[in-house]
Amino acid sequence: MEHIMSGFYKLSAFKPTTLVGAIAIAMGLSSTGFAETTSSNSEAKSQLDTIVITATRSEEKIENVPARISIIEPQILEQSPIAELPHLLMSDASIDMMQYGGYGQAASIFTRGTNSTHTLVLRDGVRLNTGSAGSASLAFIDTTDIKQIEVLKGPASVLYGTDAIGGVVQLVSKTPEKTGAFVTGEIGEHNTYKSVVGADLAENGVYAQVRGQRLESDGTQVTDFKDANVKAGAYDQKGFSAKLGVEKEQYAASVDYSQNQGTAMYVDGVNDANWHLIGLKNVSQDFKNEIINVKGRVNVNDSLSINARLSQFKDDLEQNDSHDAIYNTTKEAELYSKWQFTPTQNILAGVATKNVKSDVLSGSGFYGVDYDESVDSTGYFVQHQYQSNQLHTQLGLRVEDHETFGTHTVGQAAARYQILPMTSIYTNIGTAFRAPTNNDLYALSWGGNPDLKPEESISYEVGLDQKITDNFSMGLSAYRNEVDDLITYVTDPVTYEGRLYNVKKATFTGGEFNLDWASDELFTHLSYAYVQPKDKETDKDLARRSRQSLTLTTGIQNEVYGISTSLSAKSKPKNSKVSGYATVDVNAFWNINPNVKLFTNIQNIGDVEYKTTSYSNGYYYINGGRLASAGVTFRY
Numbered sequence: 231m232e233h234i235m236s237g238f239y240k241l242s243a244f245k246p247t248t249l250v251g252a253i254a255i256a257m258g259l260s261s262t263g264f265a266e267t268t269s270s271n272s273e274a275k276s277q278l279d280t281i282v283i284t285a286t287r288s289e290e291k292i293e294n295v296p297a298r299i300s301i302i303e304p305q306i307l308e309q310s311p312i313a314e315l316p317h318l319l320m321s322d323a324s325i326d327m328m329q330y331g332g333y334g335q336a337a338s339i340f341t342r343g344t345n346s347t348h349t350l351v352l353r354d355g356v357r358l359n360t361g362s363a364g365s366a367s368l369a370f371i372d373t374t375d376i377k378q379i380e381v382l383k384g385p386a387s388v389l390y391g392t393d394a395i396g397g398v399v400q401l402v403s404k405t406p407e408k409t410g411a412f413v414t415g416e417i418g419e420h421n422t423y424k425s426v427v428g429a430d431l432a433e434n435g436v437y438a439q440v441r442g443q444r445l446e447s448d449g450t451q452v453t454d455f456k457d458a459n460v461k462a463g464a465y466d467q468k469g470f471s472a473k474l475g476v477e478k479e480q481y482a483a484s485v486d487y488s489q490n491q492g493t494a495m496y497v498d499g500v501n502d503a504n505w506h507l508i509g510l511k512n513v514s515q516d517f518k519n520e521i522i523n524v525k526g527r528v529n530v531n532d533s534l535s536i537n538a539r540l541s542q543f544k545d546d547l548e549q550n551d552s553h554d555a556i557y558n559t560t561k562e563a564e565l566y567s568k569w570q571f572t573p574t575q576n577i578l579a580g581v582a583t584k585n586v587k588s589d590v591l592s593g594s595g596f597y598g599v600d601y602d603e604s605v606d607s608t609g610y611f612v613q614h615q616y617q618s619n620q621l622h623t624q625l626g627l628r629v630e631d632h633e634t635f636g637t638h639t640v641g642q643a644a645a646r647y648q649i650l651p652m653t654s655i656y657t658n659i660g661t662a663f664r665a666p667t668n669n670d671l672y673a674l675s676w677g678g679n680p681d682l683k684p685e686e687s688i689s690y691e692v693g694l695d696q697k698i699t700d701n702f703s704m705g706l707s708a709y710r711n712e713v714d715d716l717i718t719y720v721t722d723p724v725t726y727e728g729r730l731y732n733v734k735k736a737t738f739t740g741g742e743f744n745l746d747w748a749s750d751e752l753f754t755h756l757s758y759a760y761v762q763p764k765d766k767e768t769d770k771d772l773a774r775r776s777r778q779s780l781t782l783t784t785g786i787q788n789e790v791y792g793i794s795t796s797l798s799a800k801s802k803p804k805n806s807k808v809s810g811y812a813t814v815d816v817n818a819f820w821n822i823n824p825n826v827k828l829f830t831n832i833q834n835i836g837d838v839e840y841k842t843t844s845y846s847n848g849y850y851y852i853n854g855g856r857l858a859s860a861g862v863t864f865r866y
């Protein structure tokens with residue numbers, strides 16, 4: 231049952247031979263990558279020109295947002311179709327991404343040290359956090375059709391309701407800009423391959439898009455318990471997506487459908503009478519997720535627009551060696567308007583309602599879980615913005631009417647001020663909350679407690695952004711996030727029975743520093759993050775969080791070719807036997823002509839093996855190791 235539960239909650243030697251072969255294939259084949267022609271603009275410049283939507287729910291230049299927000303840009307996403315979401319999120323230093331193995335294995339995201347259930351994951355506004363576990367099934371989310379990933383740090387409950395205590399990760403999908411078609415193939419180590427076929431239509435504001443993709447991999451070791459008779463974590467997945475819409479100045483509408491399904495293999499322990507691990511066995515589970523997203527916008531006049539959205543997200547998981555299964559469905563309806571009542575001021579106001587349903591069957595007897603529960607909540611929110619050349623402010627309030635927990639009110643105030651032509655400062659303060667999940671409340675034999683209260687937080691942050699030269703910029707921020715009524719599993723010292731309680735107060739104090747430099751075709755991006763994730767009762771660090779993180783990307787790119795190297799490093803978590811690590815990725819591409827592109831990628835080029843978290847009896851989950859690959863895209 232380890233994996234079905236973890237799906238809810240949950241330097242070795244350098245091997246050159248296969249690596250050299252993969253690179254040789256990449257540079258010798260007549261093929262191309264899954265990327266459109268990339269601009270010679272550097273990361274630093276493109277960051278300043280980037281438009282984001284997550285911080286304010288409307289388009290805004292990233293340099294004007296009164297909060298710390300970063301993006302994983304199109305050229306990063308397009309380097310490799312094989313790259314899965316947990317690996318992509320490792321490129322943000324503020325995120326501590328922990329995956330228990332490679333492809334298809336459960337993954338946890340800790341944004342600024344907060345719990346994995348404290349980060350809200352969205353796709354074009356659709357909530358991907360499940361009702362049972364409270365976190366998103368990151369390993370099962372396909373990124374084929376994603377334009378960019380926006381990572382908003384800090385509380386965002388005013389605009390998004392429950393779960394956004396630590397931050398928001400939003401996957402922004404592509405919208406066709408021109409008519410064309412493409413086919414991409416990528417092959418790599420461990421018999422890993424992915425193929426993608428797509429076609430776009432765009433004419434006079436009307437667009438249509440279709441994608442089909444398939445991925446298979448033999449996988450890698452999941453734990454450091456070596457058993458020759460047990461296969462690695464094999465994974466296969468296939469998906470389909472389609473989008474139809476119209477985008478006019480006065481109105482817009484779209485229908486977006488995506489489906490992703492497959493099978494993930496993992497290992498389960500075999501224990502003796504004393505619960506000592508003596509072996510492993512293969513277990514597999516089938517997964518399926520489906521998104522339906524219908525959106526519309528009407529501009530009543532030049533100053534007033536009305537937006538609406540209806541969506542449904544289904545996330546299912548079925549065990550193949552038992553009757554265990556989890557079925558999650560989230561339905562949402564949202565209506566909001568934006569009124570630009572002066573040239574410098576606007577008000578956004580709306581209402582959002584959702585129904586979260588979980589149907590869970592796992593095990594039998596004393597440790598069995600069997601429940602079918604549904605929860606409704608409705609949120610009413612308002613946000614005021616003032617935007618001038620020097621000052622950008624954001625003031626918001628939300629009242630959430632939760633079926634189980636009554637009414638909760640959260641607020642946020644933020645401002646960014648351009649004190650000098652090349653210097654701006656910002657500050658914000660906000661409150662947030664997280665309602666207990668259906669597992670927290672109803673999975674009684676797993677420690678569920680129907681008397682739990684929501685977790686609540688208050689966060690403070692200040693920051694500075696300095697443009698040193700036209701090609702060189704710096705950012706600095708400091709924050710403190712205090713979470714009350716943290717839901718914690720407590721074991722009775724007499725009966726040894728465990729249960730969830732609101733017993734902890736946690737604080738997350740830290741800072742972030744980044745440098746961006748670019749000159750012609752060269753670029754470098756450095757990001758450093760530090761956090762103290764403290765349990766205030768014991769004054770000890772919360773488990774599995776690294777205090778220090780660093781990412782560094784440098785390279786050269788233009789419209790014809792590019793090569794980059796990325797470093798991701800984490801310090802050893804306090805009070806843990808898990809060590810820190812440093813891994814290096816290498817990416818290269820060559821646009822032979824406008825229709826053909828070659829690319830090669832090497833994740834974890836040194837094949838560094840590190841422990842991610844404890845498994846059982848002194849054994850640990852480990853990372854997925856190196857993955858060298860090469861591919862081609864043909865585009866028409």
